[in-house]
Amino acid sequence: MRRDGNVAIITIDNPPVNALRHGVRAGIKDCVIAARDDASVEAIVLTGAGRTFVAGADITEFGKPPQAPGLMEVITILDDVKKPTIAAVHGTPLGGGLELTMGCHFRVAAPSTRLGLPEIKLGLIPGAGGTQRLPRLVGIEKALPMILSGDPIPAKDAKAAGLVDEIIEGDLVQGAVAFARKVLTEKRPLTRVKDREDKLKDVRANPAKFDEIVAQHAKKTRGLHAPAAAIEAIRLTLDTPIEEAQKKERDLFLKLVVGDQSKAQRHIFFAEREANKVPGMGKDTQPRPIKTAAVIGAGTMGGGISMNFANVGIPVTIIENDEAALKRGMATIEKNYQMSVQRGSLKAEDLPKRMALFTPSTDLNAIKDADIVIEAVFENMPVKKELFAKIDKIAKKGAVLATNTSYLNVDEIASVTSRRPEVLGMHFFSPANVMKLLEIVRGKETAPDVLATAMAVGKTIRKVPVVVGVCHGFVGNRMLSARGIEAEKLLLEGALPQDVDGALTEFGFPMGPFAMSDLAGIDVGWRSRKERGVRAEIADSLAEQGRYGQKTGKGFYLYEGRSPRPDPEVEKLIVDASVRLGVKRRNVSKEEIIERLIYPMINEGARILEEGIATRSGDIDVVWLYGYGFPAWRGGPMHWADTVGLKKIRDRLRQLAKDSGDKRHEPAALLNKLADEGGTFAGYGQQKAA
């Protein structure tokens, strides 16, 4: 705490993000009390040092015995200060950080500040009055979506909504002190946030309005405990005195903290950060600077990949075989941006600027100045090898050379170059400009700083990078294959596509395997299976009839637009196939569908772990969350497996192996070991790290 004349300035300084751990809470409490009791202090400014005001609670303290003072206690002390209290915020005042500011009479913010209550993303609700105070400042109509989405809002919107009183250009603390003096001179009334009722009047007078607002956001709440609790808590603002409501909010929060859903979401939060720790890549490993990029292939993936670079202002050269393909590719990119303009996420005047970042060319020599080259041509080893031999001759010294292959051996691709340490895989997911996951495939010889560069690039283009090793399909697709084989088998045994997809969407996936096939195109898998000499009876029969999925209006389902409808013809085709192959159809339960689809994936995940293809089980969970839509509140396949119990899963897989004679279901050695020991995948990671 320091003084500027009659104003006390309390600065929270707990790098990196001023998390509100116990010592910080105690420090704020002591300073506020001292300033409150000092007669020469006429106003108090509360601010944060470093890059942000308090960005939230210290999550590592969740689920542990609370240590006084709790945040609510600090806020209550602030509430009762009879001199003006002003929170001066910058960066990201989030969660507990924002709740703290709502204990002050006023909030002022730097222009670039983003304010929010993101607790929902960890399966929680604000637990220190946020659900009661935010509606009092901005009204229920704005508070409810903010709390349910967890997304922060910019200072400008916060000011318009009433969350922020003034935006301060220039020096924030000086501005806050000036604001404090203005409040003193003007003798502005010091209304505590908890006493503000005017923004609640409308809905209180017409409680049906509350349900209307809730209904607008019903989609986000399906099956999830935290949104339901948030709505319950916010509803208390209608008729419950704030002290009582804050106690109830706290109870709801505490129930969520110990629940499986929040545990799973917190696991993911930490797993995402853990994934940055890569064996052999120390903190001192410097990434190479990336100022320009080149992408080879302007098809489905190449287009999306290059958009990622342009979106963050990195110029990108894009190479195609011929003018026609190049034109097609560029037209798709432009169409995508036009859609962004229509949706309002890109300003119309920025579209030409964005497009100007692309340099399309049919001459491979155009890659010669790029700091990173990403290949996204056909999935075919001879094609990729021929191309990499050429890239090797053209790319500048020190450039990072990446392949976007889905399955192929990155070491074999690297082997045709004279710079194997600079080659790796950067496996994007479709649509590449949207999906967050980036599997970074580390080759046998990939240099640590090249790996670090790929990780850094991944973050720059706003992806979630996870380092994986070389094997067929890496982590995600290798596990997906295990699921795909079972999904086909279930059809032959008695289920229909809508049964299988229905069970998975009920489990929490955004779509099931057959809807996903229809979206990606059934012909893609069909062609690749033909090349490998394998057959998927149902999918291949559909493809042979020209039923490629959404693009032909027919696949596993019938389509009008994008919504699928079960097709009796498909049912007949499936039943006929069962008869032809001599499989007796039976009733398949939802429970069996989930076990048959997800347990083999977990088994494959265990193999991936024991082979060291993934560093830790959390990495696998992050892959499945961001690449394939595994429900966050189940924490990813490996975390979910730990929750179900590895012994149960192992025993079921053994039974499956016996019943089906399919050796792939034999439990992985690691799964067996952990099941016998009563261990978990998470524990195995810690054991290994130790």
Ligand SMILES: NC(=O)c1ccc[n+]([C@@H]2O[C@H](COP(=O)([O-])OP(=O)(O)OC[C@H]3O[C@@H](n4cnc5c(N)ncnc54)[C@H](O)[C@@H]3O)[C@@H](O)[C@H]2O)c1
């Ligand atoms: N489609 C997916 O969902 C997906 C997801 C992840 C990774 N991948 C991988 O990405 C790569 C590309 O897949 P896609 O779906 O974009 O295929 P695509 O067929 O849509 O695009 C490939 C493009 O590369 C061009 N091309 C071929 N040889 C070339 C060369 N020598 N020089 C320049 N351009 C050349 C083709 O003209 C075509 O436009 C494949 O390795 C694939 O396995 C695909």
